[in-house]
Amino acid sequence: MVATPIHLRPSATELGNEEILRIRNDFPILDQMVNGQRLVYLDSGATSQNPISVIEAEQEFYEQRNAAVHRGAHFLAVEATEAFEDARASVAAFIGAEWDEVVWTSNATEALNLLSYSFLNAGLPGAGSEAARFALGEGDEIVVTEMEHHANLIPWQQLAIRTGAVLRYIPIDDVGTLDLEKAAKVIGDRTRIVAFTHASNVLGTINPVEQLVRLARSVGALTVLDACQSVPHLPVHVKALGVDFAVFSGHKMLAPTGVGVLYGRSELLNAMPPFLTGGSMITTVTMEKADFLPSPQRFEAGTQRISQSIALASAVNYLSETGMERIHAWESILGSRLVEGLSEIPGIRVLGPAAGEDRLGLAAFDVDGVHAHDVGQFLDSRGIAVRVGHHCAQPLHRRFGLAATTRASTYLYNTTDDVDALLEAVAAVRPYFGV
Amino acid sequence: MGLDQLYQQIILEHAKLRHGSGLATAALPDGDAHGESHQLNPVCGDEITVRVAVKDGRVSQLRWDGNGCSISMASASVLSEMAEGMEVAEFTGMIGTFRDVLRSRGTVAADPEVLGDAAAFEGVSRFAARVKCAMLSWVAAEDALSQATTSQATKPEA
Numbered sequence: 001m002v003a004t005p006i007h008l009r010p011s012a013t014e015l016g017n018e019e020i021l022r023i024r025n026d027f028p029i030l031d032q033m034v035n036g037q038r039l040v041y042l043d044s045g046a047t048s049q050n051p052i053s054v055i056e057a058e059q060e061f062y063e064q065r066n067a068a069v070h071r072g073a074h075f076l077a078v079e080a081t082e083a084f085e086d087a088r089a090s091v092a093a094f095i096g097a098e099w100d101e102v103v104w105t106s107n108a109t110e111a112l113n114l115l116s117y118s119f120l121n122a123g124l125p126g127a128g129s130e131a132a133r134f135a136l137g138e139g140d141e142i143v144v145t146e147m148e149h150h151a152n153l154i155p156w157q158q159l160a161i162r163t164g165a166v167l168r169y170i171p172i173d174d175v176g177t178l179d180l181e182k183a184a185k186v187i188g189d190r191t192r193i194v195a196f197t198h199a200s201n202v203l204g205t206i207n208p209v210e211q212l213v214r215l216a217r218s219v220g221a222l223t224v225l226d227a228c229q230s231v232p233h234l235p236v237h238v239k240a241l242g243v244d245f246a247v248f249s250g251h252k253m254l255a256p257t258g259v260g261v262l263y264g265r266s267e268l269l270n271a272m273p274p275f276l277t278g279g280s281m282i283t284t285v286t287m288e289k290a291d292f293l294p295s296p297q298r299f300e301a302g303t304q305r306i307s308q309s310i311a312l313a314s315a316v317n318y319l320s321e322t323g324m325e326r327i328h329a330w331e332s333i334l335g336s337r338l339v340e341g342l343s344e345i346p347g348i349r350v351l352g353p354a355a356g357e358d359r360l361g362l363a364a365f366d367v368d369g370v371h372a373h374d375v376g377q378f379l380d381s382r383g384i385a386v387r388v389g390h391h392c393a394q395p396l397h398r399r400f401g402l403a404a405t406t407r408a409s410t411y412l413y414n415t416t417d418d419v420d421a422l423l424e425a426v427a428a429v430r431p432y433f434g435v
Numbered sequence: 436m437g438l439d440q441l442y443q444q445i446i447l448e449h450a451k452l453r454h455g456s457g458l459a460t461a462a463l464p465d466g467d468a469h470g471e472s473h474q475l476n477p478v479c480g481d482e483i484t485v486r487v488a489v490k491d492g493r494v495s496q497l498r499w500d501g502n503g504c505s506i507s508m509a510s511a512s513v514l515s516e517m518a519e520g521m522e523v524a525e526f527t528g529m530i531g532t533f534r535d536v537l538r539s540r541g542t543v544a545a546d547p548e549v550l551g552d553a554a555a556f557e558g559v560s561r562f563a564a565r566v567k568c569a570m571l572s573w574v575a576a577e578d579a580l581s582q583a584t585t586s587q588a589t590k591p592e593a
Contacts, residue, residue, distance in 0.1 A: 370505075371479075371481075371503060371504035371505060372479070372504075373479050373481070373503075373504035373506070373565075373568065374442075374504050374505050374506075377438070377441065377442075377562070377565070378438065381437070381438040388479065389478060389479045389480060390479075390480050394480070397480075403479075403480040403481075403502055404479055404480050404481075432438075432442075433442075433447065433505065434447060434451070
C-alpha cells in the first residue's frame with residue numbers, strides 16, 4: 001500500500017495562511033520550540049522538511065518490501081522492483097519526462113558530475129563512435145553563468161581543464177539578471193555545452209530558459225538545466241522547456257537526503273558512455289570487456305537508493321496534490337513580503353530582483369556592519385533558522401562585493417507570520433550589535 | 436545558553452576596535468624573525484592573515500588583516516593586544532589553553548589569570564559552529580610563530 005496524504009486538499013482555491021496551518025500539521029519537525037521560541041524554519045532552499053506521508057513511505061518500504069531490485073525471483077524482490085520503478089515513473093511524470101529519461105543519482109551534484117565525467121569519458125579510448133558527439137577538446141567551449149551554484153560550475157571547470165576546452169560565462173547585471181545581449185555573444189559556434197540554473201539559489205531570479213535554449217540550439221550546443229530551486233517550487237515541464245538535461249535533488253522537495261535526479265533526453269542518454277560501472281548496468285560481461293544496458297540502468301551501477309527513491313515519489317505525490325501552481329503562487333506572495341519588508345529596514349541590502357519583480361520565495365541580504373554569521377546567530381536565538389555564508393556561490397558574491405550573506409528561503413509550510421517574525425528580528429540585529 | 440553569553444560586551448567592543456589590524460600600516464621591526472600565515476574558513480568565507488615577529492625569545496609584534504564575523508575579528512583583536520611582549524613559550528601555552536577551553540563544549544572554564552580578555556570567549560565553546568571563528572586567528576598565529584622560530588626569516592637590516 002502506498003502511503004496516502006493525511007487529508008485531501010482542494011486544488012482549485014489559492015493557498016492562504018489558514019490552509020498553510022493545516023499543511024504544517026503534516027510536518028512533525030515544525031512543531032517544536034528552539035531556544036524557547038517557536039521554530040521558524042526559513043532554510044528550505046538548503047534542505048526542506050518531510051511530511052509524515054514521506055517518512056511513512058520510506059518506513060513502509062523497510063517494514064514490508066525491502067529487497068534488492070532488478071534481480072532475484074522471490075516475492076519481496078518483485079515487490080521492491082515494482083515500487084522502485086513506479087517511483088521512477090511518478091517522478092518522470094512530475095517533470096513531464098518519460099520513465100527511462102529519469103536516472104537516480106545521490107543528488108544534483110552527482111548528476112552534474114555524471115554528465116561531466118560521461119562527456120570526459122566520451123573522449124577517451126574505447127568510448128565508441130556513438131559517444132564521439134560528446135567528446136570535447138581544444139577549440140570547444142563550455143558556457144555557464146555568473147550566478148551558478150558551485151555544483152554547476154566546478155564539474156564544468158574540471159571538464160574544461162581535462163579536455164582543453166574553454167569555460168566561458170554569461171555575466172549578470174547589478175540586479176542579478178542574466179545579460180542576454182552578452183549571452184548571445186558568449187554562446188557561439190564553438191559552444192558545445194550551455195549549463196545554467198533555472199532559478200538562482202541566492203538571487204531568487206528565475207531565468208529565461210526558453211531564450212537560452214534557443215541560443216544554444218542555434219549553435220548546436222547541449223543544454224544542462226540546474227533545476228534544484230525550480231522543480232520543488234514551480235511547475236516544471238522539461239519537454240516544454242526543451243532542455244537536453246536537467247538535474248535536481250530530492251531533499252529540497254520534501255524527500256529524504258541521498259536521492260537526486262538526472263533527466264536526459266532518451267536519445268542522448270543512450271549514446272553517452274557510463275560514469276560509474278559495475279553490477280546492474282551491464283548485459284554481457286567477459287574477462288576482457290562488457291556491454292552496457294540502455295538508460296536508465298546504464299547509469300545506475302551497484303545497489304541503488306531504493307527507499308529514498310520511493311520516498312521521493314511520495315513527496316512528488318504530496319506536491320502534486322497540493323498543486324505546484326498554488327505552491328508557486330503562495331511562495332511568490334511570501335517572496336514579495338520578504339523583499340518589501342527587508343527593503344524597508346535601514347542598513348539592509350537585498351540581492352536580486354527588487355520588490356514587485358518576479359522572484360522565488362527567498363531573499364539573500366546583507367546587513368550593513370554585521371557579518372552574516374552573526375546575523376544567523378542572532379536569528380537562531382529567536383528560533384529562526386536561516387542560511388548564512390556564500391551559499392555555494394562565491395563568484396556571485398564576489399560580483400556584488402560581498403563575502404557572505406544571510407538567506408531566508410520559504411516553502412509551502414511557511415506562513416506570513418514566519419516572514420513577519422524574520423522581519424521583526426532582522427530589524428533588531430543592527431541595534432543589538434551597536435551598529 | 437543565551438546570546439549575551441556568546442556576545443559578551445568585551446567581544447563586541449573588540450570586534451569594532453580591531454586592535455593590531457593592518458599589516459601594511461605597521462612596519463616589521465628591523466632584524467626580527469617573523470612568520471606569516473593565512474587561514475580561511477571555507478564554511479563562511481572568513482579569512483585572516485596573521486604576521487608574528489619574534490626577538491630575543493619574545494613576541495615583538497603581532498599584526499593581522501582579516502574579514503569575518505564579530506567573533507573572529509574580536510578574537511584576533513584580543514590576541515594581538517595580549518601577544519606583544521609575551522615570551523614565546525608563554526604565548527604558545529596560552530594558545531593551547533585557549534584551544535582546550537574552546538573545544539571543551541563548555542566543560543573547561545577559562546581562567547582569566549591565564550587568558551586575560553580572551554577568557555570572554557568561554558561562551559563560544561557552547562556554540563559548536565562558532566568555535567572555528569574564534570580559533571581562526573589563533574591557529575594562524577601558531578603557524579606564523581612556528582615559521583618565525585624555525586626559519587631564520589628576518590627582515591634585512593636597513
